[in-house]
Amino acid sequence: MVLKASPSSPPSPDAAPPSRRAVPASLAKLGSAEVIAPVIVGGVALVAWEAAVRIFEMPAYLLPGPLLVLQTLIAEWPQLFPSLLVTLQITVVAFIAATVSGLLIAIVFTQSKWIERSFFPYAVILQTTPIVAIAPLIIIWLKNSTFAALVVCAWIVAFFPIVSNTTLGLNSADHTLKNLFHLYGASRWQTLWYLRLPSALPYFLGGLRISGGLALIGAVVAEFVAGTGGARSGLAYQILMSSYNLQIPRMFAALALTTVLGVLIFVGLTVVSDRLLRHWHESAVQREN
Amino acid sequence: MTVASLAISLHQVDKVYANGTVALQGVDLTIPKGEFVSLVGPSGCGKSTVLRLIAGLGEPSEGTIEWGIAKRDRAIAFVFQDAALMPWANVIDNVHLPLKLKGKSLRESRSAIQAALNRVNLQGAEYRYPRQLSGGMKMRVSIARALVTHPSVLLMDEPFGALDEMTRSRLNSDLLHLWEQYHWTVAFVTHNIYEAVYLSNRVVVMAAHPGRVVAEVTIDEPYPRRDEFRTSSAFNHYCREVMAHLTGTGDEFLSAPVG
Numbered sequence: 001m002v003l004k005a006s007p008s009s010p011p012s013p014d015a016a017p018p019s020r021r022a023v024p025a026s027l028a029k030l031g032s033a034e035v036i037a038p039v040i041v042g043g044v045a046l047v048a049w050e051a052a053v054r055i056f057e058m059p060a061y062l063l064p065g066p067l068l069v070l071q072t073l074i075a076e077w078p079q080l081f082p083s084l085l086v087t088l089q090i091t092v093v094a095f096i097a098a099t100v101s102g103l104l105i106a107i108v109f110t111q112s113k114w115i116e117r118s119f120f121p122y123a124v125i126l127q128t129t130p131i132v133a134i135a136p137l138i139i140i141w142l143k144n145s146t147f148a149a150l151v152v153c154a155w156i157v158a159f160f161p162i163v164s165n166t167t168l169g170l171n172s173a174d175h176t177l178k179n180l181f182h183l184y185g186a187s188r189w190q191t192l193w194y195l196r197l198p199s200a201l202p203y204f205l206g207g208l209r210i211s212g213g214l215a216l217i218g219a220v221v222a223e224f225v226a227g228t229g230g231a232r233s234g235l236a237y238q239i240l241m242s243s244y245n246l247q248i249p250r251m252f253a254a255l256a257l258t259t260v261l262g263v264l265i266f267v268g269l270t271v272v273s274d275r276l277l278r279h280w281h282e283s284a285v286q287r288e289n
Numbered sequence: 290m291t292v293a294s295l296a297i298s299l300h301q302v303d304k305v306y307a308n309g310t311v312a313l314q315g316v317d318l319t320i321p322k323g324e325f326v327s328l329v330g331p332s333g334c335g336k337s338t339v340l341r342l343i344a345g346l347g348e349p350s351e352g353t354i355e356w357g358i359a360k361r362d363r364a365i366a367f368v369f370q371d372a373a374l375m376p377w378a379n380v381i382d383n384v385h386l387p388l389k390l391k392g393k394s395l396r397e398s399r400s401a402i403q404a405a406l407n408r409v410n411l412q413g414a415e416y417r418y419p420r421q422l423s424g425g426m427k428m429r430v431s432i433a434r435a436l437v438t439h440p441s442v443l444l445m446d447e448p449f450g451a452l453d454e455m456t457r458s459r460l461n462s463d464l465l466h467l468w469e470q471y472h473w474t475v476a477f478v479t480h481n482i483y484e485a486v487y488l489s490n491r492v493v494v495m496a497a498h499p500g501r502v503v504a505e506v507t508i509d510e511p512y513p514r515r516d517e518f519r520t521s522s523a524f525n526h527y528c529r530e531v532m533a534h535l536t537g538t539g540d541e542f543l544s545a546p547v548g
């Protein structure tokens with residue numbers, strides 16, 4: 001089975017860069033070229049950046065060097081780390097909500113073509129509405145809980161890829177197998193549980209990998225809009241405050257934390273995906289031919 | 290064979306697919322209980338369509354299908370032309386499927402599954418996944434999945450097409466053995482005339498464009514059929530007869546029987 005190309009489905013396994021599917025394997029062999037090559041590229045870029053900053057004597061409020069950013073990160077850790085946790089919490093809650101609701105909505109969609117036809121366009125509308133534009137509204141509506149408002153914003157951004165991918169997956173169960181289930185008198189529930197859901201798993205996991213990053217982006221964007229003072233302020237708040245105060249190295253440090261968080265989310269979901277699919281799906285199987 | 294009661298009867302069945310393809314036209318086919326019927330014919334003549342209609346996967350466009358077996362006694366097993374295994378499940382779980390759908394746990398079904406796997410000679414492959422099996426092995430898993438249910442009606446669509454000659458003739462003998470033991474009603478699609486003649490009470494020859502039945506050849510040879518039957522002159526005679534009807538259909542893919 002091969003993932004079909006669709007706007008939100010992951011690239012087909014054949015097209016995926018080898019480093020993506022080989023993450024669990026690459027954890028085992030950290031010395032492989034797949035890992036070393038990008039690390040070298042990153043290292044060279046950092047050195048070049050540091051060198052450029054020193055040679056041209058860039059002022060730190062325009063462009064700090066990576067060493068300074070690292071120093072700032074360590075120095076500011078007591079403030080930045082709680083913010084990281086806040087953003088992580090919003091992201092995780094929104095992501096879980098998006099996963100559960102996305103899966104359930106997809107299941108409801110596939111129970112009847114009419115439900116899908118009637119409601120799918122609204123899922124698309126929700127997806128295409130710019131989150132920056134509706135975040136203020138949501139924050140006003142949920143003014144009693146900024147946390148809830150931020151979660152809702154991140155959820156709106158994150159849930160569509162899961163709905164659309166899972167719907168596609170649930171509908172792509174093998175036709176002959178559907179016949180077989182029918183022939184052996186499978187109930188609707190059994191067909192869903194034993195046939196449609198396993199068939200949808202690779203698509204669902206592809207959706208998760210996209211949504212994980214989107215949940216983080218949604219959380220950060222919503223934090224920006226909320227601008228928030230208050231006790232619970234996330235990484236976006238730190239970035240904003242640092243830029244107001246011209247603490248550019250601090251801003252970079254917060255930005256780096258956000259990026260690292262995003263990468264970790266993606267890698268984590270990729271590992272989970274490969275583990276779940278490694279026995280059978282082309283995207284995770286190491287073939288020998 | 291004595292006059293047996295009716296199992297399945299197709300009366301003037303037409304099947305036109307949604308895209309306008311006339312897959313079957315005016316097909317009459319009667320299968321008595323416990324009979325082994327083979328369908329042969331050129332590719333695209335509607336053999337699979339006949340089996341699917343019998344299985345209730347789709348309705349005839351015209352005509353009727355009459356059953357002599359009450360609905361609740363009608364345990365149909367289908368071996369599809371492609372093995373149709375669940376890629377996420379290992380061999381055991383694939384064979385377990387029909388029993389699982391009837392609410393039987395793996396533990397309860399374990400011995401039945403093992404027996405079915407032994408019958409198709411798949412001991413040792415229990416925990417492999419479909420992608421780790423050869424084409425012939427996949428087909429045998431599919432056959433085991435059909436046998437595990439103790440069907441009363443067995444529909445097989447080119448089940449042995451992907452197998453080597455040795456395995457094929459061994460499975461042919463095994464299938465006949467089981468058939469004599471369990472009194473299944475069998476509809477068996479094949480491209481292999483020898484196989485059809487060796488196995489069946491009756492060989493139904495079909496032609497394409499539109500799909501229809503052109504001849505029925507009754508193989509008047511008692512069971513159990515021994516291996517010597519395969520080399521007898523009677524066998525040769527039947528093969529030639531089926532062949533002659535097929536040639537009339539413009540069938541291009543079969544070689545003439547030896548002898």
Ligand SMILES: Nc1ncnc2c1ncn2[C@@H]1O[C@H](COP(=O)(O)OP(=O)(O)OP(=O)(O)O)[C@@H](O)[C@H]1O
Pocket residue numbers: 306307308310311312331332333334335336337338339370500
């Ligand atoms: N789902 C479908 N939709 C449209 N046409 C179909 C469909 N299934 C089969 N057909 C057409 O019906 C005709 C009979 O198909 P069928 O699969 O029954 O042939 P067959 O005798 O089993 O062929 P083969 O030996 O190649 O398996 C063919 O012309 C085929 O193209």
Ligand SMILES: [Mg+2]
Pocket residue numbers: 336337338370446
């Ligand atoms: Mg066919």
